[in-house]
Amino acid sequence: MRAVLVPVCLLLVSPISTLSWASSVDLVLNIKQMCKPAKRSSSRIAKICNNRPGLLEQMAIGVNLALTQCQYQFRYRRWNCTNSSRSIKKVMSKDTRETGFVNAIIAAGITYQVTRACTKGEQIGCSCNKRKKKNKKKKPTEVSPETDFKWDGCAENIDFGIKRSKDFLEGRHKKKRSDMNTLVKSHNYVAGRLAIKNYMRKECKCHGLSGSCALRTCIRKMPAFREVGDRLKERFDGAAKVIPGNDGQSFIPEGDTIKPPTRFDLVYSEESPSFCLPDSSVGSFGTQGRECNETSPGEEGCGILCCGRGFQVQTKEVEHSCNCEFVYCCNVTCQVCNETVKVATCQ
Structure with a gap:
């Protein structure tokens, strides 16, 4: 998951000691x-x-x-x-x-x-x-x-x-x-x-x-x-x-x-x-729709992340650089290739 920057106005403090x-x-x-x-x-x-x-x-x-x-x-x-x-x-x-x-x-x-x-x-x-x-x-x-x-x-x-x-x-x-x-x-x-x-x-x-x-x-x-x-x-x-x-x-x-x-x-x-x-009362958005690793036993694995609800596997096309070559001097040129990958998501 890509990290998202939080605005700098987020501060974990309150300025007055009498606040609840x-x-x-x-x-x-x-x-x-x-x-x-x-x-x-x-x-x-x-x-x-x-x-x-x-x-x-x-x-x-x-x-x-x-x-x-x-x-x-x-x-x-x-x-x-x-x-x-x-x-x-x-x-x-x-x-x-x-x-x-x-x-x-x-x-x-x-x-x-x-x-x-x-x-x-x-x-x-x-x-x-x-x-x-x-x-x-x-x-x-x-x-x-x-x-x-x-x-x-x-x-x-x-x-x-x-x-x-x-x-x-x-x-x-x-x-x-x-x-x-x-x-x-x-x-x-x-x-x-x-x-x-x-x-x-x-x-x-x-x-x-x-x-x-x-x-x-x-x-x-x-x-x-x-x-x-x-x-x-x-x-x-x-x-x-x-x-x-x-x-x-x-x-x-x-x-x-x-x-x-x-x-x-x-x-x-x-x-x-x-x-x-x-559950809005505890700040939980749940894990439905989250991507998981179907073969991992760890916290990113579908068994733990999906909370036992199961998961579904779909295929999607992704682009990546391939056939890269070094061109004198001093560049690297690559082609763009498509690859079909499987993605598991929590139900």
Whole structure:
């Protein structure tokens, strides 16, 4: 399924801390409309709205990036992270595994885009992260090219991206608020950000005569956002169901045999609907008419995606490039060929 970009006005936040849980997940918000009431407050969101229009724009792009990645990761699932605001709003009003993933990927998307904009020199009130700390040299018998380097240059300022993501997504919550929904959301926000921060990679350049690499200078860079999405999808598949703790300030696994979730894991407190049939109350469009793989045992297979209703196979003509030739210099010419393929769709 082709990913569809979501307008940048979709934001997973509400500007006022007193809004209800249902209205706080109203994704179809225009940026100016969102900031209008916030400007009259003294919240961190108000400061962004009043003083950082460039930063606000980058955050909106980050949300768009996240939801596009969500559509890719869920392309074979019964709920495929559709870009319909009605569906997303209903799904996000619950506290299911799907909700946990979307919260995590949204937090990651804002973090990622803000950090990337900072590195590119966008006017969002930040600077790159310059690390001058030199590596401790090992003993002569242990020296290797992998350890003979120093941190230098302009690294990606992930801490700035994390701070702005936290300000924007959690700035509306009261500091002492500890209801279950807020605890679960905050946990999944953290998991989303850590899926970037804990997987920063080292990128080095060699310096020396004739490419000798006598000295290497290194910076830290973020992983590709697809890797972040893949990692969070794995966390979604192993998400833990939790219930309120006795202290009223935390949550615990629902069952004694469930391993307590770490900061990297996704959590949820409500079971997901089946999403097999259309149901506007839960944001489900059903799976009738969805293409499936008749030979796969996985989530894209007709057995799972069609919910046991069966499927039908039809043939259709598709065009593709064929008989390609290299023409000196430097083009490739191809013919257009038609091919008959079988397509299975859920009944």
